[in-house]
Each structure stands twice: as C-alpha cells, then as structure tokens.
Amino acid sequence: xxxxxxxxxxxxxxxxxxxxxxxxxxxxxxxxxxxxxxxxxxxxxxxxxxxxxxxxxxxxxxxxxxxxxxxxxxxxxxxxxxxxxxxxxxxxxxxxxxxxxxxxxxxxxxxxxxxxxxxxxxxxxxxxxxxxxxxxxxxxxxxxxxxxxxxxxxxxxxxxxxxxxxxxxxxxxxxxxxxxxxxxxxxxxxxxxxxxxxx
Ligand code: GRF
Numbered sequence: 001x002x003x004x005x006x007x008x009x010x011x012x013x014x015x016x017x018x019x020x021x022x023x024x025x026x027x028x029x030x031x032x033x034x035x036x037x038x039x040x041x042x043x044x045x046x047x048x049x050x051x052x053x054x055x056x057x058x059x060x061x062x063x064x065x066x067x068x069x070x071x072x073x074x075x076x077x078x079x080x081x082x083x084x085x086x087x088x089x090x091x092x093x094x095x096x097x098x099x100x101x102x103x104x105x106x107x108x109x110x111x112x113x114x115x116x117x118x119x120x121x122x123x124x125x126x127x128x129x130x131x132x133x134x135x136x137x138x139x140x141x142x143x144x145x146x147x148x149x150x151x152x153x154x155x156x157x158x159x160x161x162x163x164x165x166x167x168x169x170x171x172x173x174x175x176x177x178x179x180x181x182x183x184x185x186x187x188x189x190x191x192x193x194x195x196x197x198x199x
Contacts, residue, residue, distance in 0.1 A: 005030070005031060005032050005033045005189075006031060006032040006033070006085040006086055006189045007032070007033060007035045007082065007083055007084045007085045007086070008022070008026065008032045008033065008034050008035060008084060008085070008086045008087075008088060008185070008189070009034075009035060009036040009037070009038065009079055009082055009084035009086075009087050009088070010022060010023075010034065010036070010037045010038070010050075010087075010088045010089075010090050011037075011038050011039075011040075011075075011087060011088070011089050011090065011092040012037060012038070012039050012044055012046040012047075012090050012091050012092055013039060013040055013041050013044060013091055013092050013093040013094070014041070014044055014045065014046060014091045014093070015044070015045040015046055015049075015091070016037075016044065016045060016046020016047075016049055016050065016090065016091065017046075017091070017174065017177075017178065018090040018091055018111055018177055018178065018181050019037060019046050019049070019050065019088075019090040019091070020046070020049055021177075021178040021179075021181060021182050022034070022088060022090065022181060022182055022185055023037075023050065023053050023055060024053075024182075025182035025185070025186060026185075027053070030186060030189070031186065031189040031190050032085075032086065032185065032186075032189035034050075034055050035055075035056070035082045035083070035084060036055070036056050036057070036058065036078075036079070036082040036084065037050040037055050037056070037057045037058075038057070038058045038059070038060060038075065038078055038079065039057070039058075039059050039060075040059075040060055040061060040062045040071070040075075040092070040093075040094050041059070041061070042059050042061050044059075046090075046091075047059065056082070058078045060074045060075045060078055062094055068094075068095075068096075068097050068100075069097065069099070071094070072096065072097060072099075072100045075100075076100070076103070085107060086107050086108075086109065086185075086188070086189065087104055087107065087108040087109070088108075088109050088110075088181070088185060089108065089109065089110040089111070089143065090111060090181070091111075092110075095147060096143070098145035101143055101144060101145050102145065104143070105144075106142065108142065108143040109140055109141070109142060109143065109153065109184070109185070109188065110140070110141060110143050110148070110150075111138060111139070111140050111177055111180070111181050112124070112138065112139050112140075112141065112148050113125065113138050113170065113173050113174070113177065114127075114128065114136065114137065114138065114139065115135065115136065115137045115138075115139060115155060115157065116139040116141060116148055116149070116152060116155075117149065118133075120147055120148035120149060121147065121148065123166070124136075125166040125167075125169040125170045125173065126166040128160060128169065129160060129164055129165075129166060129169060133160050134159065134160055135157050135158065135159060135160060136157070136158055136159075136160050136169055136172075136173055137155060137156050137157040137158055137173060137176060138155070138156050138173050138176055138177045138180055139152055139154070139155050140152075140153045140154040140155075140180055140181055140184040140196075141153055151193070152195055153184045153187075153188060153193060153195055153196065154180050154181075154183065154184040154195050154196035154197065154198070155180070155195065155196075155197055155198070156173075156176035156177070156179065156180040156197070156198035156199065157176075157198070157199070158172045158173055158176055176198060176199075179198055180196065180198055183196045183198070184196050
C-alpha cells in the first residue's frame with residue numbers, strides 16, 4: 001500500500017471480538033493501522049487482547065464523570081494525542097452526544113447487530129424473532145447524532161431459523177459481524193464509501 005496509512009482508534013466496552021477482527025486485519029497489508037484502543041470499562045476483556053497484540057490502550061471510566069460532556073472531554077484528551085483519522089466503535093455501549101459526534105463527523109463508524117433501519121437500540125435479536133422476521137443481520141454505519149441512523153457502509157444477512165433463541169441468533173450474526181466490519185474498514189480507509197454487502 002502506498003501513502004501514509006490511516007490512523008484508527010477503536011472504542012470498546014467489553015470482550016472486543018469485533019475489535020480483534022479489525023486489529024488482525026490491520027496487521028496485514030492494509031490502508032490503515034491501529035494506534036489506540038480505549039474502553040469506558042476498566043478491566044474490559046478486550047484491553048488485554050489489544051495489549052497482547054502490542055496496541056496501546058487506555059481506559060476512561062464514564063462512572064468517574066458527572067455527565068456525558070465530562071466523560072467525552074476526558075475521552076477526547078486521550079484520543080487527540082493518538083491523532084486518529086478514523087474511530088471505530090466496536091461493542092462500545094455509551095451513547096455519544098451530538099457535539100462529540102459532530103467533532104468526528106464522517107470518520108466515526110459503528111457496528112450494530114440488526115439490519116438498520118430496523119431495530120435501532122437494544123435487544124435487536126429478540127425483536128427480530130418476536131416480529132417473525134425471516135432474516136436478521138448486522139450493519140456498519142457512519143455515526144451521526146441520531147442513534148444508529150447514519151449512512152450505511154455495509155450489511156450482512158443471516159436467516160432466522162425456526163426455534164431460534166436471541167442467543168443463537170446473536171451468535172450467528174456475530175460471525176457475520178466479524179467478516180463485515182474488517183471488509184468495511186479496509187474499503188473506508190481508502191476513502192471509498194461504497195457499501196459492502198455480505199454474503
Ligand atoms: C456485538 O454484537 C456488537 O454488534 C454490539 O455489541 C456486541 C459486542 O461484541 N454492539 P464484541 O464486544 O465486539 O465482542
């Protein structure tokens with residue numbers, strides 16, 4: 001790859017399985033490189049995994065701040081020295097304020113476990129099963145001030161099977177998340193916003 005690689009920071013809250021697929025892909029011939037992983041939860045499993053791959057990590061515990069603005073100011077103070085070009089939300093469970101989102105407009109991505117615009121928010125798999133949907137899936141989108149509503153950069157579909165529990169469906173969707181997010185980031189990091197559709 002010619003030219004400077006885009007610098008990517010990843011925000012997590014938990015185990016970081018999506019984060020790991022991005023880090024592993026960026027460890028190959030890739031237009032971007034991971035420069036930082038930040039968690040809002042001390043001790044999140046993903047932090048240790050990132051460190052094991054030699055990626056710098058940081059924790060900004062949202063519980064240490066009286067409000068979102070205070071948390072986000074601390075988050076920005078950790079992010080800015082890493083000079084990220086792109087921010088990937090990967091299982092990051094804090095809702096960001098419009099002010100913070102605008103600061104990173106057009107360069108912050110999120111993965112959501114539904115076929116947006118269906119089922120923004122939580123409990124996506126239970127809602128798809130309850131509705132009797134034949135298909136479910138996941139979406140990578142640009143983050144905008146409206147929750148889970150930004151331009152779609154990629155989607156992957158899976159069947160909803162008879163007798164599916166939310167857990168079984170979540171596991172099937174997570175496998176596709178692990179394929180979709182790296183594919184989208186690899187394309188997005190070249191400046192190409194053409195959506196990726198799997199399978
Ligand atoms: C994923 O299903 C993601 O779509 C959702 O949270 C889950 C977290 O997974 N936002 P992980 O932390 O990346 O393993």
